[in-house]
Amino acid sequence: MSDSHKTGPLKIAVAGLGTVGAGVLKLLERQADLIEQRCGRRIEVVAVSARSRGKDRGVDLSKAEWYDDPVALAAHPGVDVVVELIGGSEGAAKETVELALERGRHVVTANKALLAHHGTALAAKAEAAGLAIGFEAAVAGGIPIIKGLREGLAANRVSEVHGILNGTCNYILTEMRTTGRDFADVLADAQKLGYAEADPSFDIDGVDAAHKLAILTSVAFGTPVDFKSVHVEGIRHVSAVDFDYADALGYRIKLLGIARRTDHGIEQRVHPCMVPKAAPIAAVDGVFNAVIAQGDFVDRVLFVGRGAGEGPTASAVVADLIDIARGRSTPTFGVPAAQLSEAQPSPMEARRGSYYVRLMVVDRPGVIADVAAAMRDQNVSMEQFLQRGRAPGEAVPVVLTTHDTEEAAMQRALATIADKESVVEPPRMIRIEQF
Structure with missing residues (x-):
């Protein structure tokens, strides 16, 4: 130099x-x-x-x-x-x-x-x-994550990096969970406190986290930065009721960036996830960020700290x-x-894992059978089914979780379910990550 x-x-x-x-x-x-x-x-x-x-x-x-x-x-x-x-x-x-x-x-x-x-x-x-x-x-x-990956883990082949990469979203999701308030209410508070911008779309729609994930992926895997291959979803559609169900099912909801080597190529995705309460990343709340890297010799390394702010x-x-x-x-x-090596991006449709789905359905006989049939036709196996209370003839929330399945099959099943007359809102799906 x-x-x-x-x-x-x-x-x-x-x-x-x-x-x-x-x-x-x-x-x-x-x-x-x-x-x-x-x-x-x-x-x-x-x-x-x-x-x-x-x-x-x-x-x-x-x-x-x-x-x-x-x-x-x-x-x-x-x-x-x-x-x-x-x-x-x-x-x-x-x-x-x-x-x-x-x-x-x-x-x-x-x-x-x-x-x-x-x-x-x-x-x-x-x-x-x-x-x-x-x-x-x-x-x-x-958080010294670039030095940590690039220099501290230089002797390792990294297979996965995932983390909470946006403090604004983590703050909003933490407040929704701990206070029971809805998204719009907590976002307005975050803007007053200076945690969210006047136009918060870059943060809450996942774009900021996706920028960071694309950079981390390059450092972790030695590939050119490939932002266009990042699958991006934000947190606007996460509802207060999802936190109630997540808690009952043993999960926390986090917006995560995930980069992973798979048989299909390198996955890069940003979206809300349900993670087990016992996972280290589940305990990272408020405006804090966290990144976990998996190396072949070092195993798992967790970095936690403040992800923004002057100091x-x-x-x-x-x-x-x-x-x-x-x-x-x-x-x-x-x-x-x-020498950065071009890598095949893994399509989102190839993601394999379990899913949480929330439906608003008219409470009448046969509705659940229709939902189960749509899942069965795509070889999606249901693990749990939750319906709290009855209101014959009224719209009620129904929640189900699945066993591991392919994203493509899950999306086909959801498209069929969305077309049912008895389903009165678009289905809401959150991916479950078993870290």
């Missing part, structure tokens, strides 16, 4: 001074002596860029050169590293990172969308120029800066970009 022989300060430019950018500057200021001790040189902020100059960010910016245009900042002649904290997969963020690499600057970023869409190409560009792209902050905030994310950004300051070099995704 080009800075490994240097003993002078590592000069950085920070593009984006929102929560994380301000946090990085505060951390560098407060921990300056500790950081110098750990990497043998100071880290000096020489330039910054943000939308508003006048805003008080709780940190002294007087010594840094100000740029209104982050792309121009990337061309600053005295900079060793450009820290991109703008966000978004296109536009200024992408242009800033690309120009930084063209001008021979290392890059540190917290931008999961950029890496999910362009990570492989950016890694190839960086490695060809002998440059680093640090992105620990892009996945699971303060944890700044901690991850500065950890990458310290690596660069020390001249520590690792290929971006653990394997040189040119």
Whole structure:
């Protein structure tokens, strides 16, 4: 790496001074002596860029050169590293990172969308120029999962990575379970508390978790980043009643990202799951994230911590800066970009496992027989059946769970059931994962 022989300060430019950018500057200021001790040189902020100059960010910016245009900042002649904290997969963020690499600057970023869409190409560009792209902050905030997978588990063949990758969804699902309130009510509270954005769709529709999963999959399996192959579902359709049934059945409901090697290829999927209460991940509540990796020599490793916020994310950004300051070099995704091996994506229809299904049906004779017949015709075997109370002629919830079956068969059975006159709402299905 080009800075490994240097003993002078590592000069950085920070593009984006929102929560994380301000946090990085505060951390560098407060921990300056500790950081110098750990990497043998100071880290000096020489330039910054943000939308508003006048805003008080709780940190002294007087010594840094100000740029209104982050792309121009990337061309600053005295900079060793450009820290991109703008966000978004296109536009200024992408242009800033690309120009930084063209001008021979290392890059540190917290931008999961950029890496999910362009990570492989950016890694190839960086490695060809002998440059680093640090992105620990892009996945699971303060949890060192990228270093854990890429370096700590480098001697292992990883067969599976799964986890809670979005704190907003985990908070909402935890509150729904513990208070019995419905989704819309808890989401409104999460927005007031700052855990959810004004437009929360990226979080609650699973897109944010999918970006992170695509990156984790690449690091875990040595494959190009393949966001388009991630199956994505969010949590809008999880109901308060599902938590009651999950509890009775011995499960917790979590939005999980799952990447797994299978006989059909590599699965990448984000969706609500029911997990046994005894599973370690079932106990991770609130805004916390968790990632579990399965390696052939290390077995299972669990990482838990804060997945967002000023402090944890700044901690991850500065950890990458310290690596660069020390001249520590690792290929971006653990394997040189040119050697990332294309993998067959496993289609969602090939997923094999058990299922929870909630139906709203008119309470009259023969309805359950019709449901059972639709399942039988697709070779789907029912494990449990729950109906609480009777209301002849009225709509009532009916819940069933299945033995292991293929997703394709389950979807065909649900399509048949949805067409029944006695089924008054679309069937709601949650996959059960037996971790």
